[in-house]
Structure formats: structure tokens, C-alpha cells
Amino acid sequence: MEIKKVIHLYNRFGFGVNAADIKKLSNISFEKKLEKESIDTLKIDLSEYDGINFKGLTENQKRDLRKASRTKLIELNVLWMKQMISSKNIVQEKMNLFWHHHFSCIIKNPVYAQQFTNIIRQNATGDFKKLLLEISKSAAMIDFLHTKQNKKKQPNEDFARELCELYTLGRDQEYTEKDIQEIARCFTGWNHQFSGNFFINKKQHDSGEKTIFGKTGNFNGEDVIDLILEKKACAHFICKNIYTYFVNPVVNQAHVDELAHVFYSNDYDIKQLIVYIANSEWFYADENILTKIKSPIEFIVGLSRQFKIENTSSRSWITVQRIFSQVLFQPPNVKGWKVNQEWIDSNSLPLRLRFPSIILSNGELNIDPKPNYDENPYEGKSQNKFSKRLGFNYNWAYFFEQNEGIDFKQLFFNNKISTQVEQFVENRKFDSKEEEVIQLISFPEYQLN
Amino acid sequence: MKRRAFVKNTTLGAVGTLFIPQFLRSMDLVGLDKRTSFKKLVVIQLSGGNDGLNTIVPIENDIYHRLRPKISVSKTDTIKINDELGFNPALEQFNKLYKDGLVSVINSVGYPNPNRSHFRSMDIWHTATNSNEYSKTGWLGKYMDAYCDNSHSMLEIDSQLSLSLHGNIRNGLAVKNSFSLHKSLNDNYFRHIIESAEASDLHEDNQGYLYKTLIQTNQSAKYLAKTHTVKDNNLEFPKSILGTKLGTISQFIRSGFGTQVYYASHNGFDSHVNQRKSQDRLLKDYSDSVYAFVESLKKAGEFDDTLILTFSEFGRRVKENGSSGTDHGKANNLFIIGNNLKKPGIYNEAADLNHLDDGDIAHKIDFRNIYSDIITEWFGKDSTKIISTNFNSLEII
Numbered sequence: 031m032e033i034k035k036v037i038h039l040y041n042r043f044g045f046g047v048n049a050a051d052i053k054k055l056s057n058i059s060f061e062k063k064l065e066k067e068s069i070d071t072l073k074i075d076l077s078e079y080d081g082i083n084f085k086g087l088t089e090n091q092k093r094d095l096r097k098a099s100r101t102k103l104i105e106l107n108v109l110w111m112k113q114m115i116s117s118k119n120i121v122q123e124k125m126n127l128f129w130h131h132h133f134s135c136i137i138k139n140p141v142y143a144q145q146f147t148n149i150i151r152q153n154a155t156g157d158f159k160k161l162l163l164e165i166s167k168s169a170a171m172i173d174f175l176h177t178k179q180n181k182k183k184q185p186n187e188d189f190a191r192e193l194c195e196l197y198t199l200g201r202d203q204e205y206t207e208k209d210i211q212e213i214a215r216c217f218t219g220w221n222h223q224f225s226g227n228f229f230i231n232k233k234q235h236d237s238g239e240k241t242i243f244g245k246t247g248n249f250n251g252e253d254v255i256d257l258i259l260e261k262k263a264c265a266h267f268i269c270k271n272i273y274t275y276f277v278n279p280v281v282n283q284a285h286v287d288e289l290a291h292v293f294y295s296n297d298y299d300i301k302q303l304i305v306y307i308a309n310s311e312w313f314y315a316d317e318n319i320l321t322k323i324k325s326p327i328e329f330i331v332g333l334s335r336q337f338k339i340e341n342t343s344s345r346s347w348i349t350v351q352r353i354f355s356q357v358l359f360q361p362p363n364v365k366g367w368k369v370n371q372e373w374i375d376s377n378s379l380p381l382r383l384r385f386p387s388i389i390l391s392n393g394e395l396n397i398d399p400k401p402n403y404d405e406n407p408y409e410g411k412s413q414n415k416f417s418k419r420l421g422f423n424y425n426w427a428y429f430f431e432q433n434e435g436i437d438f439k440q441l442f443f444n445n446k447i448s449t450q451v452e453q454f455v456e457n458r459k460f461d462s463k464e465e466e467v468i469q470l471i472s473f474p475e476y477q478l479n
Numbered sequence: 480m481k482r483r484a485f486v487k488n489t490t491l492g493a494v495g496t497l498f499i500p501q502f503l504r505s506m507d508l509v510g511l512d513k514r515t516s517f518k519k520l521v522v523i524q525l526s527g528g529n530d531g532l533n534t535i536v537p538i539e540n541d542i543y544h545r546l547r548p549k550i551s552v553s554k555t556d557t558i559k560i561n562d563e564l565g566f567n568p569a570l571e572q573f574n575k576l577y578k579d580g581l582v583s584v585i586n587s588v589g590y591p592n593p594n595r596s597h598f599r600s601m602d603i604w605h606t607a608t609n610s611n612e613y614s615k616t617g618w619l620g621k622y623m624d625a626y627c628d629n630s631h632s633m634l635e636i637d638s639q640l641s642l643s644l645h646g647n648i649r650n651g652l653a654v655k656n657s658f659s660l661h662k663s664l665n666d667n668y669f670r671h672i673i674e675s676a677e678a679s680d681l682h683e684d685n686q687g688y689l690y691k692t693l694i695q696t697n698q699s700a701k702y703l704a705k706t707h708t709v710k711d712n713n714l715e716f717p718k719s720i721l722g723t724k725l726g727t728i729s730q731f732i733r734s735g736f737g738t739q740v741y742y743a744s745h746n747g748f749d750s751h752v753n754q755r756k757s758q759d760r761l762l763k764d765y766s767d768s769v770y771a772f773v774e775s776l777k778k779a780g781e782f783d784d785t786l787i788l789t790f791s792e793f794g795r796r797v798k799e800n801g802s803s804g805t806d807h808g809k810a811n812n813l814f815i816i817g818n819n820l821k822k823p824g825i826y827n828e829a830a831d832l833n834h835l836d837d838g839d840i841a842h843k844i845d846f847r848n849i850y851s852d853i854i855t856e857w858f859g860k861d862s863t864k865i866i867s868t869n870f871n872s873l874e875i876i
Contacts, residue, residue: 279685320686321684321685321686322685323685323688323689353639362613362615363613363614363615364613365613365615368615370685371685371688372615374688374689374692375630375649375650375692376630376650376652376692376695376696376699377639377640377650377652377653379689379692379693379696380660380663380664380696383669383693384663403526403527403528403597403746403748403749406747406757407719407720407721407745407746407747407761408719408747408760448679448686448690449679451672451675453675454671454672454675469668472668473672474672474686474689474690474693475686475689477689478685478686478689
């Protein structure tokens with residue numbers, strides 16, 4: 031594969047590459063790369079949650095547990111960050127991030143967060159049906175979309191609606207309000223134990239006859255998922271999301287139709303779908319190169335992989351995520367994180383452009399995120415409190431070693447760079463190699479991939 | 480010659496306005512700058528959940544004193560408002576504004592199905608949605624989308640922008656002062672790329688979008704730096720974070736900024752432990768800062784066009800906890816400060832402690848009703864584009 035294609039492919043199905051990666055990856059097909067990748071689940075020590083009877087706890091014990099949960103969730107978040115930054119299995123990691131974006135779910139409980147992310151991890155390039163079913167049964171989703179409150183006598187439509195609107199079919203695509211009500215009945219009684227294990231509360235389940243999409247039967251939740259997947263509109267909706275995430279924010283209808291056909295006729299096999307994209311000539315067309323605005327996580331992880339950036343405190347990554355408004359496990363709402371141009375405004379852009387130079391000159395970030403609610407504004411010099419805590423290590427030697435002999439304009443921009451920037455680079459004398467690199471990745475173009 | 484320039488050049492410049500003859504001063508005040516004739520809103524957010532009961536104290540209420548043996552404010556300590564209520568002693572300066580009829584205290588403000596999480600409840604206040612709905616845009620952001628053209632139409636004095644000021648089409652601008660953004664974009668490197676981008680045709684694609692945003696940001700940055708001409712020492716403001724923020728806003732207003740909404744948060748109200756000490760200090764800071772702010776605007780003739788809204792994401796539990804503090808609660812009091820309020824003073828009856836909602840004050844007035852009044856009665860705009868529920872006017876503003 032030519033260099034240009036390798037860079038583009040792993041910008042999208044990964045977090046960017048260095049020259050050493052390019053050398054290795056140009057010799058193998060995308061399919062082969064996928065085969066070589068292993069599935070990494072996330073595991074932190076959660077033994078303190080074993081055997082807890084939550085209802086039996088006193089108010090104080092509950093408060094302590096909530097406090098411990100916040101710390102554990104941070105631990106899991108940071109582990110995920112490190113995983114994305116250091117893993118060789120970059121396609122998997124990128125797919126994980128995508129499905130977290132797709133199945134947007136705000137999670138506070140670390141046990142449920144670990145369960146949720148591992149469901150995604152185990153199925154990210156597998157069978158979409160299995161992924162969907164397990165997500166629907168996950169404690170995090172049952173809590174977030176109130177499936178727990180969905181009872182025979184008092185149905186709660188929250189999950190039924192988002193299942194159709196956001197996870198499978200798209201708003202008002204081939205379903206009616208009546209369908210939503212009937213689908214909600216099918217999921218009544220779905221519940222989980224404190225441990226996170228799924229169960230169906232038979233007393234709360236409505237086992238009566240339902241009519242969904244014009245078909246009648248004693249459907250349950252699993253049947254609903256089958257009924258939805260039977261619709262080609264579902265394949266279409268997923269492929270449209272995949273297309274705007276991995277190919278181009280502006281949809282090419284013919285290409286999406288093509289993908290939907292592939293996805294549907296291969297029984298929603300995710301791996302075959304992404305291999306098809308990687309093998310399509312149109313994926314590498316000039317109109318698709320360097321046209322996507324990186325999400326903050328893509329931006330930070332890409333930068334960190336390139337320069338081996340490591341956090342020196344557990345808070346560092348959390349603070350960076352907060353500053354850029356993309357916190358893992360905490361999307362803003364059920365619709366998910368922002369996409370594309372939504373990430374860029376007069377507040378975020380200067381910060382994004384400055385970020386690489388700040389991190390790579392002294393590893394300290396002099397910016398305050400919004401304070402936590404329990405911080406005392408009179409204690410210490412709160413202005414500097416964060417920047418002191420927020421340390422990073424970086425490794426220039428590693429960067430130059432891994433990128434020997436490559437043209438940096440190709441490495442960072444795949445040679446798609448505006449003429450005025452081209453002139454700027456040519457006319458300017460840099461004091462050092464480091465300065466040249468910093469200057470390059472401070473261009474607005476570095477926000478694209 | 481413009482009159483403002485005349486005043487500046489011919490009289491005293493740096494010495495200040497003290498010695499300017501009265502007739503010149505009054506001319507300086509009445510609309511020398513066209514932009515100052517529009518309405519401005521200043522939002523002060525008390526973050527962390529201010530305990531409204533220890534702010535406006537129900538001095539004669541037995542339930543209050545019984546449920547708070549350690550942290551209640553005694554009647555003799557408070558500054559008397561009426562037979563039932565007294566201000567926390569830290570609110571001495573605030574009381575002056577109150578006595579001048581510039582303050583409306585609205586009790587039991589909240590929303591249905593309240594959420595006791597800081598983050599969630601603050602988001603609900605910011606987005607003005609129902610408590611089970613999630614939104615990416617804030618009520619002021621939506622106002623901007625509908626009625627403003629520039630990102631400097633709304634400024635938050637902070638390094639990060641609150642959800643309130645996020646719109647779909649445009650967002651407000653978070654700045655700590657008028658120069659930091661300008662300074663950060665004013666090095667060789669940024670100057671070059673902004674200038675060359677300005678000189679070239681930008682495409683409609685994402686690359687073009689990035690450069691356009693950069694150019695717009697630079698314009699806003701230049702606007703702030705250029706327009707910020709009033710730079711007194713703000714000696715009358717407290718040296719605290721809030722005092723500095725309000726001092727900055729006062730200078731921006733007096734400089735004739737075209738900004739309609741200013742936003743400042745006052746942090747640290749999450750008083751689970753030893754509440755009296757921490758809350759009283761925060762309240763004194765608030766009281767002194769707001770007083771200085773109002774005085775500075777009055778002197779400049781800007782106060783008539785400025786409305787100040789103070790809110791917190793929730794009030795606190797009526798019963799104190801085991802560590803001389805209070806836990807997260809529900810409805811709370813809220814302040815509106817301005818000249819010509821329709822009903823200055825205590826707007827409605829004090830919180831009903833006989834009928835609590837799971838230990839908390841139940842809400843009687845929906846905060847969105849107040850937002851909606853601000854949009855229609857203060858800004859004179861249609862609120863239905865921003866607040867989905869239709870409310871009758873509370874006749875406050």
C-alpha cells in the first residue's frame with residue numbers, strides 16, 4: 031500500500047501513525063492487520079463492590095461508596111486513555127471509541143462502566159446484533175434509559191424510543207409512536223442486580239400480545255431486536271453513522287447505500303463492513319483526505335502516541351478531557367458527544383492550536399477547568415492549583431527516532447496543506463528541529479485527519 | 480469631535496472624572512456612546528448549592544431552629560428585613576441595595592422532579608429543559624442563536640465557557656480579561672496565518688471552517704482589546720476572584736462594550752462541613768462585590784440598563800447533617816437586582832417548612848418563568864424560541 035493510503039487508513043481506523051508504523055503497515059492488508067489484533071478488555075480492582083447489599087447501607091456508607099465510585103471511575107477512565115495511547119491494537123481501540131459514541135450512555139458506577147466498555151470491546155468488530163443485545167441488557171444502559179422503571183402497569187418508553195431513534199433506525203424512520211409504546215411493553219421487567227448481572231423480573235414483564243411494525247405476537251425484548259434488524263433501514267442508519275465517523279462528515283448517498291447493502295447481506299458483521307471500506311477505492315479519494323475534524327480524544331491520543339506523552343498524575347488526563355469537553359463515560363446526553371464542526375469555536379480553537387506547544391515545551395498546562403463544586407476558592411492560589419497538578423512527560427528522542435526520513439508535511443497533513451502555510455514553512459528558518467515540528471502541529475490543519 | 484474624546488483630551492484624562500464640571504459629566508453619561516443604551520444582563524452563579532435558608536433567615540420559624548441546632552443564624556445576629564426574615568450578617572452591603580429598593584428576593588424557586596446532583600441540576604438550570612431532558616445548548620446560547628450576531632455578545636469571565644452560553648449557531652466567549660485572548664493570538668506565528676487566511680479565498684470545507692473561526696476569534700479578541708478603554712483600579716471592589724470578575728465586567732460595561740450578557744460564577748458553596756464559616760465568607764464576598772458593582776454602574780449612569788440575576792443550582796436540606804453542614808436540597812431563593820423593579824423587596828412568601836418535599840423545600844416558582852420574564856420583559860424579545868413552556872409574567876421586572 032502506498033504511504034498516502036496507509037496514513038489515511040490509520041488516521042481513520044486508528045489514531046495516526048509514525049514512520050516506523052508506516053513501514054510495517056504498508057506491507058500487510060487491513061484484513062491481516064485486524065486478524066493480528068487482539069481484544070483487550072479493561073480491568074481494575076473492584077473487589078470492594080463484591081457482595082454489597084446496597085439497600086442495607088446507611089446514608090454515610092452510601093456516601094462513602096459514591097465517593098469511592100468517583101475515584102474508581104477515574105481509574106478506569108485513565109486506564110482506557112493509556113490503552114488508546116499505548117496499544118498496538120489501534121483498529122480495535124478506534125472502534126471501541128466509535129461504539130461508545132454510538133451507544134451514548136452516561137455512567138457513574140465503575141462496575142457498570144467496566145461491564146459496558148468490555149461488552150463494546152468484545153464485540154466492536156464482531157456481530158452488531160450481539161453487541162446491541164448485550165448493550166441493551168447492560169446495567170449501565172438499564173439505569174441510564176430507565177429500563178428498570180419500565181413496568182407492566184407503568185411502561186417507561188425511554189429505552190424503546192432511543193433504541194429506535196438513536197441506536198438502530200434513526201428518528202422517525204419506519205416506526206410510529208404506537209410502535210414505541212409496543213416496544214416498551216416488550217422490554218418491561220428488564221432489570222439488573224447491584225452486581226450488574228442482568229435478569230428479567232417476570233412479575234413486571236408484560237407477556238401479552240403486541241403489534242410491532244405491523245406484525246403481531248407475544249414478543250419480548252430479544253424479539254424486538256430481531257424485528258428491528260430485519261429492516262434494511264437499520265443497516266442504513268448504522269452505515270451512515272460509520273460513514274460520517276470514518277469517511278467523511280458529508281454523506282455520499284451512493285457510498286452509504288453500498289455499505290448498507292454489504293452490512294445487511296453479511297448479517298450485520300462489523301468486521302466485513304470496515305474491511306470493505308478499507309478496500310474501497312473511493313475511501314482514499316482526495317475529497318476524503320484530511321476532511322474530518324478530530325474529536326478531542328482523537329486529537330489528544332494522536333498527539334500522545336506521536337510524542338509518547340504520559341501523565342504524571344492520575345488527574346492529568348481527566349483535566350485535559352474536561353478542558354476539551356470530552357470526558358470518557360460522560361457524554362453530555364443520550365445524543366452523544368459533539369461531532370465535526372461542533373467541536374470548534376472561539377473558545378476551543380485557540381486552546382487546541384496552543385495545546386501541542388504548551389505540552390511539548392514544559393509539560394505543564396496553564397489553564398483552569400471549571401472547578402469542582404467542593405473546591406474552596408480561598409484556599410491556596412486556586413488559579414495555579416491545576417497547572418501544578420497537571421504534569422506530563424514527553425519524549426522528543428522517541429519522536430525523531432520513530433520518524434526518521436519522513437517528510438513531516440506528509441506525516442501530519444498527508445501533504446494536503448494550504449498554500450499560505452506552505453509558504454510560511456518555506457520562508458521560515460527554525461531554530462531547531464523541535465521548533466519546526468511544534469510549528470507544524472500548531473497549524474489549524476493539524477486539527478483535521 | 481465626539482464628546483467623549485473631547486472630555487478625554489481637554490480635561491483631565493488620567494486624573495479621572497472627579498473634577499469634570501457637572502454639565503460635562505452629565506453629558507458624558509447620557510448616551511455619548513450609542514451602544515450603552517441597550518439592556519444588559521449580568522448572571523452571577525453561586526456554584527455548589529447555596530444554602531438559601533442561612534442567607535435569608537426565617538428568624539421566627541421554630542422548625543428552622545429545631546432542625547439546625549448547630550448552624551442556624553440567631554435572630555439577634557441577622558439584619559432585620561421584616562418580622563419573619565433577616566439577612567445573614569455577612570450581607571451588610573447587600574442590605575443597603577435592598578433598602579434602596581433595588582433587590583427582589585424570590586423564594587422557593589426550582590423545577591419539577593428536582594435532581595440533587597450538582598452537575599445534573601446545574602445543567603438543568605443552564606439548558607432550561609425539563610429535568611428528564613438533556614440538551615447541548617443553553618438558554619442564553621439559544622438567545623444568541625436567535626437574536627445576536629457576535630460571539631462577544633455574551634461574555635463569561637472565566638477560562639472555560641458554561642453550558643448556558645452554548646448555542647447551536649454560535650457560542651459566547653469565555654475570557655478572563657480583555658487582553659489574554661488577543662495576546663495569545665498576537666504572536667508572529669498566529670499573526671501570519673490569520674493575515675494570510677484573511678487574504679485568501681477560504682473554502683466551505685472543514686479546513687476553511689477552521690480558518691474562518693480563527694479569523695472570527697481574532698476579530699473578537701481585537702474588539703475586546705480595543706474597546707476596553709475604562710481601566711480604573713477598581714479599588715472599591717474586593718480583591719477576591721468574584722470581586723475581580725465583577726470589576727472586569729463593570730469596566731467592560733463602562734467602556735461601552737456591545738455585550739448583552741455577562742456571566743460570572745462564584746464558587747465554593749457546597750457546604751457539607753462547617754457551613755457557617757465557609758458560607759458566611761462567600762456571602763460577604765458576594766455582598767461586597769455586588770455592592771461595589773452596582774455603585775460603579777450607578778456612577779457611570781449604566782445601572783438603569785443593567786439587570787443582575789443571582790441563582791444557585793439548588794438549595795440545601797433543611798435539617799443540618801452530622802458535620803455542622805447541610806446536604807444537597809431542592810428549591811431555593813433567587814435574587815434579581817436592578818432599578819425600577821416592579822416589586823422590590825420580598826416577592827413571595829418565605830419557604831414553607833411545614834410542608835417539605837422529602838426533607839427539602841418544595842418549589843413554588845419555576846426558574847424558567849423568571850428566564851422567560853427576562854427575555855420578554857427585559858430584552859423585549861419572544862421567549863417561546865428559547866423556553867418551551869409558556870408562563871404568565873411574574874410581574875417582577
